[in-house]
Amino acid sequence: MSSVVSYEDVVRTLDDLPSLPAVVMELLNSIDQEDVDIAVLAKKVSHDQALTAKTLRLANSSLYGLQVKVTTIQQAITFLGFQTTRNLITAAALTGCFAESHCPGFHHQAFWRHSIATAACAKVLARQMRFNQDYAFTAGLLHDIGRLVLVSCFPQQYGQALAYRKAHDCYMLEAERSVLGVDHVDAGLALAEHWNFSDTMRLAIAGHHDPETPGAGFLAAIIHIANAVVHALDLVEDEDDLVPPISSVAWNALGLNEEAYLHLFRETELQYEEISMVLLG
Template sequence: MNRLTPEQLAAGVQDLPSLPAVVMELLSSIEQEDIDISVLAKKVSYDQALTAKTLRLANSSTYGLQVKVTTIQQAITFLGFQTTRNLITAAAITGCFPSGRCEGFHDKAFWRHSIATAACARALARRMRFNQDIAFTAGLLHDIGRLVLVTGHPDAYAQVVAWHAQHGGDWQDAEQAVLGIDHVDAGVALADHWNFSSTMRQAIAYHHAPDIHGAGFLATIVHVANAIVHALDLAGEDNELVPRVSSVAWDAMGLNEEAYLHLFRETELQFGEMSTILMA
C-alpha cells in the first residue's frame, strides 16, 4: 500500500504543470464581472495554441453563432464574457496535464468523461436557470483530483487501478483503500493551490455528497450530470458502473422522463463535437 500523507499530497500539487497566467486569473475570478475584457483578450492572444482551440470551440455548432469569430475579442462580443472565459479555461486545462504516466489509467477516457459531464451540467443548468458557464467548468473539473494523483503519484495510482480492477466498486473506495485519501481530497487541494472560487471548490468537494448541508446547488447539478454521463457510457471505459445517485439531488432537478431523454440526446451531441476539439 502507498498511503499518502497530507504533506505528500501538497507536494504533488506543487509539482503540477503551471497553467497560463491568464487562465489562473480566470479560474480565481470566475464569479467576478469587473475584469478588463480588452486586457484579457490581449493576454490570451499571446498564446496561439490556446487561442486557436478557444476559437474552434466558439465556432462550434454548440454555440450556434451566425458569424465566424476570428479573435478572442469577437468571441467575447458575440458569446459574452462568461462563456468565452469558460471556453478559454476548458481549452487550457484539457491540454495541461501530461498523459501516459500511470499504468492502467486511460487519460482519454478520463477527459471524455469530464467533457461529457461538463456538457451535461451545462444543459442541466439551463433547465434549472442556473449559470451555465459555471456549471460547465464545474463539470469539467469535478474529477480533477484524479489527475492530481495520477500526475504526482503515478506508481501509487497504478496500484489504485489494479485494486479497482480486482475489487470493483467506486474509485473513491479504491483510492481510500490504497492511498488513504481520494480524488476529492486531491481536487480540493488543487482548488486551494489554484485559487478556485469558493463555489467551484464546493462543487469539487461535494459532487459525491450533494446532500451534505452547505454543499450548494452546483454540487447537485454536477452530481446528477456525473451519474447521467456514466449511464450513457460516453467515456467508453470497460465495465463502467453508474455511481450511487442521491435521490434528493435527482428529485431536485424536477425533470420528467421526456425532459431527461432530451437531456441525454443534447449531452451526446455536444459531447461529440466538444471532445473532438478539446482532445485534438
C-alpha cells in the same frame, strides 16, 4: 514502500504539477469579479496562439450555434459574452495542461472524455434549471481533476488503486481510499486551493459525490446528476464502468420529468462528440 498518501503529501507535490498559463489563472481568479478589464485579458490570451486557436474552434462549434464565424478572442467575447468565453479558454487550457502520465491502467483520453461529457451534460442541466451554465460547464470539466493530481504525482500508487478497483469491482473512490488513503475529492480540493478556484467551484468539487452534505450547494447536485448520467450513457465506453449511486435528494432537487431527461441524454451525446473533437482532436 507504503502506498498510503496523506493530504499533506498531496499539497506538497502540487508545486511539481504543470502550471496553467498565467492568463488562465487570472481568469479563474476573476470568476466572481465584475470589474475585469476584458480588453486587457483578451489581448493577453491572444499572445498564446495554441490556446487562442483551440478556444476559437470551440466558440465556433455547434455548442454555441453562432450565426457568424468568430476569428478573435475579442469577437468571441462580443458574441458569447465574457463568462462563456472565459470558460472556453479555461477548458482549452486545462485539457492541454497535464501531460499523459505513466500510470499503469490510467487512460488520459478516457479521463478527459468523461470530464468533457460531464461538462456538456451539466451545461444542459443548468439551462433547464435556469442556473448559470458557465459555472456548470467549468465545474463539470473540473469535477474529477483530483484524479489527474493523484495520477501525476503518485503514478505507481494510483496504478495500484486502479488494479484494486478491477479486482474488487468497486467504485474508484473506494479503491483510492483503500490503497492511497486519500481520494480524488481530497486531491481536487487541494488543487482548487492551490489554483485559487472560486468557492463556487470548490463546493462543486467537494460535493459531487455527496451532494446531501449540508452547504454542498445546488451546483454540486447538478454535477452529481451529470456525472451519473454520463456513466449511465457509457459515452466513454469503459468496460469496467459502474454507474455511481444517485442521491435521491439531488434527483428530487432537480425535479425533471422523463421528457426533460430524454432531451438531456440526446443533447449530451451530440455536444460531447463535438467538444471532444475540438478539445482532444
